[in-house]
Amino acid sequence: MAKKTVGISDVAREAGVSVGTVSNSFNRPDSVAPETRARILAVVERLGYVRSESARQLRTGTSRIVALLVLDLANPFFVEVANGAERAARAAGLGVMVCTSAQSPSEEAEYIGLFTEQQVRGVLVIPADPTGHSLEPLRRQRIPYVVVDRLVQDAEVCSVSVDDVVGGRLAVEHLLTQGHRRIAYISGPPHLQQIRDRRTGALDAIAAAGLPPETLHELPTAHMTIAAGRDAAARLLGLADRPTAVFCANDLLALGLEQALYAAGVKVPEEVAIVGYDDIEFASAVAVPLTSVRQPAAEMGRLAAQMLLAEADAPGEDGSENGSQNGGKSRHEHRAVVLQPELVVRTSSLHRVG
Amino acid sequence: MAKKTVGISDVAREAGVSVGTVSNSFNRPDSVAPETRARILAVVERLGYVRSESARQLRTGTSRIVALLVLDLANPFFVEVANGAERAARAAGLGVMVCTSAQSPSEEAEYIGLFTEQQVRGVLVIPADPTGHSLEPLRRQRIPYVVVDRLVQDAEVCSVSVDDVVGGRLAVEHLLTQGHRRIAYISGPPHLQQIRDRRTGALDAIAAAGLPPETLHELPTAHMTIAAGRDAAARLLGLADRPTAVFCANDLLALGLEQALYAAGVKVPEEVAIVGYDDIEFASAVAVPLTSVRQPAAEMGRLAAQMLLAEADAPGEDGSENGSQNGGKSRHEHRAVVLQPELVVRTSSLHRVG
DNA sequence: GATGGGTATTGAATCGATTCAATGCCTCGA
DNA sequence: TCGAGGCATTGAATCGATTCAATACCCATC
Numbered sequence: 001m002a003k004k005t006v007g008i009s010d011v012a013r014e015a016g017v018s019v020g021t022v023s024n025s026f027n028r029p030d031s032v033a034p035e036t037r038a039r040i041l042a043v044v045e046r047l048g049y050v051r052s053e054s055a056r057q058l059r060t061g062t063s064r065i066v067a068l069l070v071l072d073l074a075n076p077f078f079v080e081v082a083n084g085a086e087r088a089a090r091a092a093g094l095g096v097m098v099c100t101s102a103q104s105p106s107e108e109a110e111y112i113g114l115f116t117e118q119q120v121r122g123v124l125v126i127p128a129d130p131t132g133h134s135l136e137p138l139r140r141q142r143i144p145y146v147v148v149d150r151l152v153q154d155a156e157v158c159s160v161s162v163d164d165v166v167g168g169r170l171a172v173e174h175l176l177t178q179g180h181r182r183i184a185y186i187s188g189p190p191h192l193q194q195i196r197d198r199r200t201g202a203l204d205a206i207a208a209a210g211l212p213p214e215t216l217h218e219l220p221t222a223h224m225t226i227a228a229g230r231d232a233a234a235r236l237l238g239l240a241d242r243p244t245a246v247f248c249a250n251d252l253l254a255l256g257l258e259q260a261l262y263a264a265g266v267k268v269p270e271e272v273a274i275v276g277y278d279d280i281e282f283a284s285a286v287a288v289p290l291t292s293v294r295q296p297a298a299e300m301g302r303l304a305a306q307m308l309l310a311e312a313d314a315p316g317e318d319g320s321e322n323g324s325q326n327g328g329k330s331r332h333e334h335r336a337v338v339l340q341p342e343l344v345v346r347t348s349s350l351h352r353v354g
Numbered sequence: 355m356a357k358k359t360v361g362i363s364d365v366a367r368e369a370g371v372s373v374g375t376v377s378n379s380f381n382r383p384d385s386v387a388p389e390t391r392a393r394i395l396a397v398v399e400r401l402g403y404v405r406s407e408s409a410r411q412l413r414t415g416t417s418r419i420v421a422l423l424v425l426d427l428a429n430p431f432f433v434e435v436a437n438g439a440e441r442a443a444r445a446a447g448l449g450v451m452v453c454t455s456a457q458s459p460s461e462e463a464e465y466i467g468l469f470t471e472q473q474v475r476g477v478l479v480i481p482a483d484p485t486g487h488s489l490e491p492l493r494r495q496r497i498p499y500v501v502v503d504r505l506v507q508d509a510e511v512c513s514v515s516v517d518d519v520v521g522g523r524l525a526v527e528h529l530l531t532q533g534h535r536r537i538a539y540i541s542g543p544p545h546l547q548q549i550r551d552r553r554t555g556a557l558d559a560i561a562a563a564g565l566p567p568e569t570l571h572e573l574p575t576a577h578m579t580i581a582a583g584r585d586a587a588a589r590l591l592g593l594a595d596r597p598t599a600v601f602c603a604n605d606l607l608a609l610g611l612e613q614a615l616y617a618a619g620v621k622v623p624e625e626v627a628i629v630g631y632d633d634i635e636f637a638s639a640v641a642v643p644l645t646s647v648r649q650p651a652a653e654m655g656r657l658a659a660q661m662l663l664a665e666a667d668a669p670g671e672d673g674s675e676n677g678s679q680n681g682g683k684s685r686h687e688h689r690a691v692v693l694q695p696e697l698v699v700r701t702s703s704l705h706r707v708g
Numbered sequence: 709g710a711t712g713g714g715t716a717t718t719g720a721a722t723c724g725a726t727t728c729a730a731t732g733c734c735t736c737g738a
Numbered sequence: 739t740c741g742a743g744g745c746a747t748t749g750a751a752t753c754g755a756t757t758c759a760a761t762a763c764c765c766a767t768c
Contacts, residue, residue, distance in 0.1 A: 005754095008754060026755095051754085052753085052754055059755055059756045
């Protein structure tokens with residue numbers, strides 16, 4: 001019976017060299033004579049040899065894939081983040097393993113466990129568990145990770161996020177400028193930091209305009225989905241003194257709202273103006289295109305991946321390393337990068353009142 | 355200096371047993387005495403031991419992750435497929451590596467190469483390369499794979515797809531029933547089998563109604579995106595004898611079309627009726643909800659993953675295997691599963707003409 | 709002809725878990 | 739008391755590539 005797979009030793013034998021030389025011709029090509037290398041590559045081609053990553057990884061201790069754990073691929077915002085990250089990683093010759101935690105801390109923990117067993121090169125994570133507890137195994141195993149879409153001040157970890165206070169301010173400033181004086185905030189789960197930050201920004205704008213905080217009327221929702229947006233519309237229409245404008249914590253909510261308002265015969269933006277958040281592609285694809293706070297999602301993914309790779313290539317952080325080849329100066333510094341959002345004005349908010 | 359990571363031998367020493375016993379307590383728990391096992395697990399906990407997948411994989415020859423290669427995560431349809439597949443794989447204790455080929459055969463080939471090096475358990479692939487050439491390495495390495503969203507008659511490979519002829523027929527039958535006699539087909543790249551199949555179904559319906567093939571007016575597009583849908587709207591409105599109904603090859607096209615028609619003041623469905631394809635979530639979330647041909651995307655992903663796992667667990671297909679423990683009867687049979695689409699009628703097509 | 713220096717190649721040790729034949733121990737029945 | 743048989747455990751071989759100190763070889767120089 002034939003041997004199952006062709007290994008490096010088969011190539012070596014067939015090419016009349018040692019396994020070391022075959023390995024070298026892959027990993028340090030210029031340390032082997034051109035003609036030898038050519039001969040080896042020919043044999044590789046002929047035998048259809050592919051090297052075993054598991055063996056390679058066992059020896060070198062590090063794999064060639066990075067993991068990306070997002071909350072939910074159903075939200076195009078996260079897809080964009082994933083795309084940015086994937087491109088950056090591919091450019092560095094690494095594969096990306098995209099997984100979804102479905103916002104569940106336990107799923108998150110399970111995946112983190114899988115990643116540590118795989119000894120992935122690093123992890124990009126949008127945390128579902130606010131305590132950060134589920135990331136503990138990564139710290140223990142010294143697997144570098146970068147927190148995405150959440151600000152972490154820790155100084156023990158890198159993070160890339162977008163300034164949500166600014167985003168909330170931009171949205172509400174715009175609505176105030178349009179003359180609105182009663183503004184609803186369809187927010188989402190109140191325990192999310194982002195929801196709170198955007199509210200803070202909204203209230204900042206209101207205070208700056210010399211208006212009372214009651215100007216903002218918050219309508220929390222359990223989920224940030226299209227369906228939740230529809231539900232919120234009903235609540236909005238039931239309000240005694242109906243707001244003339246709505247700031248939604250993401251575009252899915254805004255789309256659901258806009259649809260429900262249309263169905264109820266309420267004109268957007270004439271009767272109710274809407275501002276969304278994220279600026280997903282679909283926001284600009286509906287009949288009344290949505291004004292939205294644009295987050296640089298792809299950029300966030302790209303940056304996060306680059307920071308991760310930088311950390312993975314840099315020496316670790318226990319002091320025992322100095323005196324080695326790099327004079328300590330290139331030791332990795334954890335950074336918390338905060339990107340700036342941007343308001344994209346479209347039809348859904350283009351109507352002056354008052 | 356402390357040893358980098360804690361390995362199975364550290365656990366063994368600390369627990370006063372041999373490495374074999376530690377390994378056993380993970381892989382065949384009931385072959386080891388309960389109290390021994392408890393002692394070992396306690397040590398594992400205390401030392402924070404995580405087993406090395408690379409070592410495990412090197413020995414056993416197979417990994418615990420399956421790869422999923424889709425064309426484009428920006429289309430929610432593929433996201434749904436991915437979700438179905440991921441859930442099924444997770445249920446079997448496997449991780450999923452989701453990657454996007456961006457419709458590029460060369461990217462596809464690169465990823466396939468990565469997968470073979472990783473010796474993944476199996477690959478689910480929505481092929482970008484119509485020749486199937488880029489999948490060759492999988493065959494050589496005997497890595498099981500299932501083709502998703504494409505019908506493959508090959509009998510050398512499993513596939514899961516949806517009947518596009520039926521889908522096209524359903525869409526156009528519906529429009530004919532509504533009284534339409536001039537129907538546009540905004541299609542997409544003509545070289546895609548799916549585009550052709552849907553056209554075939556559309557023409558079937560027209561023939562069955564005793565109408566001439568000219569009833570269908572095809573408007574091909576280079577891409578199947580929202581932007582392409584907008585462009586197609588302009589072409590549609592420029593037609594001499596403007597169709598009263600449009601069948602779009604996917605929902606992105608349909609959404610772009612609907613938006614552009616709204617902007618041009620053309621009423622949907624009164625002046626132009628629209629039927630989309632895929633029934634993504636956003637199709638039902640716009641002001642005039644979209645009638646669409648629903649594909650069981652999650653089901654397709656789920657089924658594909660299950661078929662893949664079945665194949666991965668079954669013996670290979672070279673005849674040399676018989677006489678072994680399984681009497682040959684459980685040998686894997688390649689199947690081409692074809693699922694049925696379903697028409698979901700919404701407002702965008704609900705208007706009788708003629 | 710000897711010496712030195714550079715380049716190309718070798719081969720054995722190593723990474724960490726799995727596997728399985730061999731061993732040890734214990735109990736129960738004859 | 740002895741032996742059979744079952745259960746728990748051992749430990750050495752193994753997977754396949756990487757790595758590096760050692761070696762071999764060649765050419766230039768003195």
